[in-house]
Amino acid sequence: MWLDIDPRSSTPIYVQLVQRVKEAVARGFLRPGDRMPTVRELASLLMINPNTIAKAYQRLEQEGIIETMRSRGTFVAVGSVQINKEQGRKKLTELIHDMLVEAYYLGISNEELQSLFMNSLQDWENRKGEQ
Amino acid sequence: MWLDIDPRSSTPIYVQLVQRVKEAVARGFLRPGDRMPTVRELASLLMINPNTIAKAYQRLEQEGIIETMRSRGTFVAVGSVQINKEQGRKKLTELIHDMLVEAYYLGISNEELQSLFMNSLQDWENRKGEQ
Amino acid sequence: MWLDIDPRSSTPIYVQLVQRVKEAVARGFLRPGDRMPTVRELASLLMINPNTIAKAYQRLEQEGIIETMRSRGTFVAVGSVQINKEQGRKKLTELIHDMLVEAYYLGISNEELQSLFMNSLQDWENRKGEQ
Amino acid sequence: MWLDIDPRSSTPIYVQLVQRVKEAVARGFLRPGDRMPTVRELASLLMINPNTIAKAYQRLEQEGIIETMRSRGTFVAVGSVQINKEQGRKKLTELIHDMLVEAYYLGISNEELQSLFMNSLQDWENRKGEQ
DNA sequence: GTGGTCTAGACCACA
DNA sequence: GTGGTCTAGACCACA
Numbered sequence: 001m002w003l004d005i006d007p008r009s010s011t012p013i014y015v016q017l018v019q020r021v022k023e024a025v026a027r028g029f030l031r032p033g034d035r036m037p038t039v040r041e042l043a044s045l046l047m048i049n050p051n052t053i054a055k056a057y058q059r060l061e062q063e064g065i066i067e068t069m070r071s072r073g074t075f076v077a078v079g080s081v082q083i084n085k086e087q088g089r090k091k092l093t094e095l096i097h098d099m100l101v102e103a104y105y106l107g108i109s110n111e112e113l114q115s116l117f118m119n120s121l122q123d124w125e126n127r128k129g130e131q
Numbered sequence: 132m133w134l135d136i137d138p139r140s141s142t143p144i145y146v147q148l149v150q151r152v153k154e155a156v157a158r159g160f161l162r163p164g165d166r167m168p169t170v171r172e173l174a175s176l177l178m179i180n181p182n183t184i185a186k187a188y189q190r191l192e193q194e195g196i197i198e199t200m201r202s203r204g205t206f207v208a209v210g211s212v213q214i215n216k217e218q219g220r221k222k223l224t225e226l227i228h229d230m231l232v233e234a235y236y237l238g239i240s241n242e243e244l245q246s247l248f249m250n251s252l253q254d255w256e257n258r259k260g261e262q
Numbered sequence: 263m264w265l266d267i268d269p270r271s272s273t274p275i276y277v278q279l280v281q282r283v284k285e286a287v288a289r290g291f292l293r294p295g296d297r298m299p300t301v302r303e304l305a306s307l308l309m310i311n312p313n314t315i316a317k318a319y320q321r322l323e324q325e326g327i328i329e330t331m332r333s334r335g336t337f338v339a340v341g342s343v344q345i346n347k348e349q350g351r352k353k354l355t356e357l358i359h360d361m362l363v364e365a366y367y368l369g370i371s372n373e374e375l376q377s378l379f380m381n382s383l384q385d386w387e388n389r390k391g392e393q
Numbered sequence: 394m395w396l397d398i399d400p401r402s403s404t405p406i407y408v409q410l411v412q413r414v415k416e417a418v419a420r421g422f423l424r425p426g427d428r429m430p431t432v433r434e435l436a437s438l439l440m441i442n443p444n445t446i447a448k449a450y451q452r453l454e455q456e457g458i459i460e461t462m463r464s465r466g467t468f469v470a471v472g473s474v475q476i477n478k479e480q481g482r483k484k485l486t487e488l489i490h491d492m493l494v495e496a497y498y499l500g501i502s503n504e505e506l507q508s509l510f511m512n513s514l515q516d517w518e519n520r521k522g523e524q
Numbered sequence: 525g526t527g528g529t530c531t532a533g534a535c536c537a538c539a
Numbered sequence: 540g541t542g543g544t545c546t547a548g549a550c551c552a553c554a
Contacts, residue, residue, distance in 0.1 A: 022236070048531095052530060068277060071540075092239075093251070095233065099227065101157045138462045145553080276448050276538080288494045354496065365420065373519075382490070441546095444545095463526085464527075
């Protein structure tokens with residue numbers, strides 16, 4: 001299942017949920033217009049308190065990833081997601097930075113890192129839209 | 132200064148400190164054998180609670196980045212850094228993953244992401260050892 | 263169509279309906295004595311739960327905007343609308359208040375706000391009675 | 394006190410709190426850098442559950458009105474508030490719209506409404522920065 | 525002491 | 540049935 005949560009992880013459950021959903025949308029598992037499970041459904045499915053699910057859904061809505069239609073349920077947003085470009089680029093740069101540091105301590109050369117990156121990119125591309 | 136901390140950030144200050152030091156070592160700003168500032172020095176310099184500095188130093192010592200020599204002070208570790216390879220590779224993969232998701236929401240194509248990555252890599256290489 | 267509803271909005275659908283009808287009356291789209299569509303008609307037209315339409319009609323009747331004539335249907339009220347003046351003025355003041363706060367965060371100067379307001383006023387005046 | 398909450402109101406308490414704070418900032422009661430009361434302080438002061446206060450603070454932080462500095466407390470944000478201009482203008486137009494409708498039912502002429510608006514604007518300007 | 529997370533549970537507006 | 544609000548209370552990371 002694309003929505004697995006690790007309750008032992010130090011990252012809060014609701015954050016994990018947000019990440020998983022964003023990822024699923026990015027990969028095409030979830031498509032615009034798709035109906036999300038209800039808060040209660042997901043809560044009982046994952047054995048997590050409904051409030052926690054609700055918090056994740058609220059965040060996702062604030063980020064424009066999903067939309068709530070009064071009493072009809074929650075859906076993957078149709079409109080193009082408006083993301084703060086500046087903030088996003090900053091985050092991207094930081095992630096690359098962290099990679100480089102991590103690679104250094106792993107004794108991975110830049111060449112190796114590069115090919116690792118290219119492979120991941122390829123993988124991602126291939127898996128896009130798969131179930 | 133290579134050690135700038137953002138108190139507004141959601142990442143804990145001690146984690147930021149750890150990252151900054153690891154980065155400085157990776158880039159060659161800090162070299163094996165270099166003396167680290169004492170906890171108190173750094174605390175007053177950065178205007179941060181000494182407990183926070185101490186916690187960061189503990190972590191760095193656990194990761195083998197720095198070493199405390201009884202009553203002489205703290206130094207950048209000389210021995211080759213022992214990093215858990217498995218854990219490191221996992222982290223690396225996760226970072227790449229996060230990048231891909233972030234790039235998706237920024238509307239950055241894989242080609243763009245690739246060139247962004249290559250540029251960062253080049254940058255990193257060039258700046259190594261610079262002040 | 264003067265009666266468009268946004269199911270994504272955070273304002274309840276029945277409130278939106280009430281607002282739209284009041285607006286239509288104020289603009290002269292709907293005139294005293296005009297027949298309103300039945301609850302079922304409107305429900306199927308707007309693809310909205312009939313209970314929601316019924317609730318909106320109830321409110322409109324309470325406010326004296328529309329009248330139900332036993333088994334003949336619902337009509338735009340003929341008599342002068344009885345509105346609680348005190349309540350109305352309070353609401354008006356609040357709306358102006360909200361405008362000022364909103365304008366502040368948009369970086370709109372009072373002069374700009376003023377001209378924006380004057381233009382809206384003019385617009386409203388001109389469109390009155392148009393379809 | 395600038396922060397009075399009406400527990401009987403139909404607008405949620407946390408929304409009222411958000412509005413009050415935004416208003417206080419807009420009027421200059423709260424200035425950039427000012428320290429906000431802690432969640433617990435405000436909770437006991439207003440006799441409201443701390444979670445409700447926390448929710449309001451989180452919203453304010455997401456909107457960029459306030460900032461949390463790790464364990465130092467919460468402060469009125471210094472940086473210029475980044476508000477979604479488009480969304481804001483839309484809201485502004487809606488508010489003006491509502492005013493016009495309301496004025497119609499109150500039997501207030503456009504001239505009267507205009508002077509009412511101008512007076513409010515003047516009032517606001519004068520009170521700015523007063524305690 | 526500070527805010528953040530999570531649970532359990534109640535109640536309510538809306539459709 | 541759907542999500543939103545609020546309370547009470549516990550626990551925890553951080554500084």
